[in-house]
Amino acid sequence: MNSPYTNLFIKHFPFWEHLSQREKELMAENTESASFKTGEMLYGGEEDCAGIIIVETGQLRAYMLSEDGRDITLYRLFEDDVCVMSASCVLEAVTFDVFIEAVTDSSILVINSKVFKDIVKQNIHVDEYMYRLATIRFSDVMWSMQQILFMSFDKRLAIFLLEETEKNSSNEIKFTHEQIAKLMGSAREVVTRMLKYFSDEGIVTLSRGMITIKDKEKLKKII
Amino acid sequence: MNSPYTNLFIKHFPFWEHLSQREKELMAENTESASFKTGEMLYGGEEDCAGIIIVETGQLRAYMLSEDGRDITLYRLFEDDVCVMSASCVLEAVTFDVFIEAVTDSSILVINSKVFKDIVKQNIHVDEYMYRLATIRFSDVMWSMQQILFMSFDKRLAIFLLEETEKNSSNEIKFTHEQIAKLMGSAREVVTRMLKYFSDEGIVTLSRGMITIKDKEKLKKII
Numbered sequence: 003m004n005s006p007y008t009n010l011f012i013k014h015f016p017f018w019e020h021l022s023q024r025e026k027e028l029m030a031e032n033t034e035s036a037s038f039k040t041g042e043m044l045y046g047g048e049e050d051c052a053g054i055i056i057v058e059t060g061q062l063r064a065y066m067l068s069e070d071g072r073d074i075t076l077y078r079l080f081e082d083d084v085c086v087m088s089a090s091c092v093l094e095a096v097t098f099d100v101f102i103e104a105v106t107d108s109s110i111l112v113i114n115s116k117v118f119k120d121i122v123k124q125n126i127h128v129d130e131y132m133y134r135l136a137t138i139r140f141s142d143v144m145w146s147m148q149q150i151l152f153m154s155f156d157k158r159l160a161i162f163l164l165e166e167t168e169k170n171s172s173n174e175i176k177f178t179h180e181q182i183a184k185l186m187g188s189a190r191e192v193v194t195r196m197l198k199y200f201s202d203e204g205i206v207t208l209s210r211g212m213i214t215i216k217d218k219e220k221l222k223k224i225i
Numbered sequence: 226m227n228s229p230y231t232n233l234f235i236k237h238f239p240f241w242e243h244l245s246q247r248e249k250e251l252m253a254e255n256t257e258s259a260s261f262k263t264g265e266m267l268y269g270g271e272e273d274c275a276g277i278i279i280v281e282t283g284q285l286r287a288y289m290l291s292e293d294g295r296d297i298t299l300y301r302l303f304e305d306d307v308c309v310m311s312a313s314c315v316l317e318a319v320t321f322d323v324f325i326e327a328v329t330d331s332s333i334l335v336i337n338s339k340v341f342k343d344i345v346k347q348n349i350h351v352d353e354y355m356y357r358l359a360t361i362r363f364s365d366v367m368w369s370m371q372q373i374l375f376m377s378f379d380k381r382l383a384i385f386l387l388e389e390t391e392k393n394s395s396n397e398i399k400f401t402h403e404q405i406a407k408l409m410g411s412a413r414e415v416v417t418r419m420l421k422y423f424s425d426e427g428i429v430t431l432s433r434g435m436i437t438i439k440d441k442e443k444l445k446k447i448i
Binding site for chain 2 (some may be wrong): 032047066068072074093096097098126127129130133134136137140141143144145147148150151152153189
């Protein structure tokens with residue numbers, strides 16, 4: 003049987019060749035597509051266990067939440083990324099809550115966690131894949147944490163802006179200060195103040211919902 | 226062949242039954258014991274890849290370091306704990322630097338990373354174990370991070386003191402303020418100030434290198 007997802011699965015899952023025919027069918031039968039608008043939450047809370055997510059288009063953000071509602075971005079997911087944190091009931095070693103929202107309009111595929119849980123139990127290759135991917139994500143998270151805890155904010159913001167221009171191959175960054183604050187695990191006021199400083203220095207120009215990089219070399223020197 | 230470590234390996238490694246006789250021998254032949262004094266660093270830096278650590282006695286602390294030398298405790302390791310982060314060259318998905326030091330005088334066993342790397346490549350069960358354990362540790366780290374980033378310091382210190390009394394089944398906590406600051410990822414001044422407050426409230430009494438819990442119920446109410 004060849005499902006419409008077969009090629010996608012082959013591309014994303016190194017364990018594919020180790021699945022039985024029945025396991026391949028089960029995965030295909032339990033995959034659904036979904037779309038989310040900018041800012042919409044697609045995963046979150048203790049009870050949630052959606053499943054494995056493949057990002058088809060758009061951008062997602064995984065974050066953790068404090069009791070009083072503050073959040074810290076753990077990592078971002080881009081086109082073709084796979085997320086296993088959204089299947090915490092499959093990953094029994096993960097004991098904290100992750101929330102995921104759409105940073106831009108996004109379409110995703112979700113492979114139901116229930117069927118995945120069964121396959122993980124039967125198949126060590128799938129099990130290994132889940133934990134390896136979790137380790138990769140956590141390693142990214144540690145990098146973010148190191149930045150938040152150790153690095154001065156001007157450096158962090160400079161790195162963020164440079165990365166965004168590279169991702170989009172454009173000197174225009176279409177984020178509000180509020181969005182940048184969320185993505186960086188900071189507060190809007192802090193972002194606005196530092197951007198104002200960058201603007202005064204002639205590094206950027208600011209307009210509504212957009213930041214334009216004017217002097218990339220000067221921005222790089224801050225790092 | 227039965228090495229002096231066989232029973233220990235059976236106890237710690239669920240993958241043991243999946244090893245070939247040769248793999249079992251290789252592990253035993255490449256295991257060494259080592260002792261470290263309080264405060265001694267036993268693992269650290271980019272180049273290091275000691276191997277898998279089993280804590281026999283004592284207590285270790287894994288931490289990350291900023292460029293200017295500040296550190297944040299990621300997790301602690303107690304008797305019978307296994308650490309895979311000390312074999313970062315085996316765990317290719319881990320891309321940040323971990324340092325490990327002895328919190329108290331400690332004796333450990335180290336299984337050489339070179340031999341482990343070969344076994345991981347051959348044996349998916351060992352591979353799965355490595356990544357599962359890494360995920361468990363990272364999950365602990367996330368809990369620490371959530372505390373550091375979100376929780377007020379009085380709560381964190383109260384939790385720390387209560388946990389220590391439980392670990393040692395004693396109301397006496399034999400740590401200096403400096404040591405507590407390190408373990409909590411804080412500064413000595415902050416710890417001293419809060420302990421002084423706890424002391425004024427009659428919750429603890431302070432003496433050189435030791436804190437004694439006087440009113441556990443009051444301490445619990447802070448949380």
